[in-house]
Amino acid sequence: MLHDCIIIGGGIAGTQAAIQLGRYSTYRVLVIDSGYGRSSVCHTYHNILGWPEGVTGEDLRRTGRKQAEALGVEFVQDTVMEAAQDGERFVLTTGTGKRFFSHTVLLATGMMDRYPEIPGLRDALGYSIYICPDCDGYEIVDQKTVLIGSGEHGSGMAVLLSERTPHLTYINHERAPIEERLLEHMRKLGIGYEEKKVAEVRSDDHRDIRSVVLEDGRELQADKGFIAFGGSHVRTELAAQLGVTLEGNRHIKTDSRTKMTDVEGVWAAGDIGLHSELSTIAMGEGTQAAIWIHKKLRKIHKSL
Template sequence: MSYDCIIVGGGIAGLQAAIQLGRYKHKVLVIDSNYGRSTLCKSYNNILGWPDGISGHELRQLGKRQAEKLGVEFISEVVDRAEKVGKGFQLTVKTGLQFAAKRLLLATGIMDRIPAFPELLHCLGINVYVCPDCDGYEVMNKSTIVIGAGNVGAKMALTLSYWTQDLTYINHEQTEVSEHLLNELKVHRIQYVEETIQKVIAENSYLKGFILQSGKRIMGECGFIAFGGNEVKSNLAKQLGVELLENHHIVVNPRTKMTNIPNVWAAGDVVAHSEQVTIAMGEGSAAAIWIHKSFMDEREVF
């Protein structure tokens, strides 16, 4: 099956692009694994029109229904391979099915490195967060526990000191923290604990605290996760020869969102920027507009 554009990734950027392209009446397919940041977050709290927050699941469902009304198609698959074929592209999914497109938008996102405590996942967006720009406001004047690794966790705790003075940093992986940052933690009166977490204490999807390996309990009202080493899902981009930064984020034209490879665009968290839903929406729309312009340019030429 051949499409005008295939969007890989049905998160916020991919959905917004799909809606815009659907409104242009292009034939669009969204291939989505149904597992990503937006599937995990229980509440986004900084989106225009949703003052009480909206879950990633609900926002995705609303976006999908809106796109489907515009004729956009969706399949739940994982794309294994992307390659240039003639003037277009061919994508192969894990089940072996192949799809062709004239344009390609990569909205594959990133995945945070979260320790293997299932209880934490149920609290994401409720009172456990990963992005201080998105959710620092939520911990204002509240006792907040940062769990993380080394310098990454220390920097997160220091960033959150803008919002609250009641902070504890648990260096769960016991990774080295620089002397400079240790001194900064002391200056800001942030409690520093270098010990492995044994258990998460949670109730009704609300984090209550942690039990350390020693048996000590550290309780708090909110939590932040900061381990670093997040997985940037840019493997398909690499297969196509797309330019990547050292941290594996995709480089795009800041205006058009097109990569260095003609007719390949990227949007959302997989692109290097502040990782926010509202920015992802804007990038998805911008990419879709320029994808449409590329078709219009071809029409004018021929």
């Protein structure tokens, strides 16, 4: 079967695009989703219109999929391993050996943050330990906060977060080097500094952080936490296979109006693009890309 559009990634951007394309009631749309992404990690989003008490990434994925399926969009749980162009169509091959064909492709593969397997850390992510200062800096205002990170990536985050709270300690978990001038800058801002591994994150009900235990046995009390390790994985391998130009940080620069890449028929939306990595922006880009995919498909259908 030749699909009109295949969306790779069923996270925030991909599912929002699927809903928009489904509402045109015209196209054969398929979403190929691995079932796990950055939105799966985030237990609670607090910055989305209509959800003042917060909403989990999994809830958004689940309800969004139901909404798209009701509009005729098909979902397949699989992982696309290879992407190529064959004449006027695109060919996608999954890890299970299936091949799918489409007129257009939307890359919404997102990215994954790097963080170590510290006992208790994963459970509290999104509830009381955060990743994005733009999304969740508000949550730590005047709160006793620990930032667990690595080297200068973490020190940069510490300086940024110090604008939100004067009660901040940066724990350089990986003991990566930091220039003396940066350490001095943190000291001037009143940021505490520990160059120790974190042995455990302790929290109430596996949600609300109350302390972190260092490798030397000391326990640091905390009301909130952040992580900043750098080296996040931007999932643009398929874009590279299709010949899309990647920036130095491996993100994709798209047309600001259409969200199409520099390869005709290939769009990109969400965290793989060059922008602030926010769920609300991903929603907008998913919709924006879908509108211009619709314009492209109208031309294709008229020519058939």
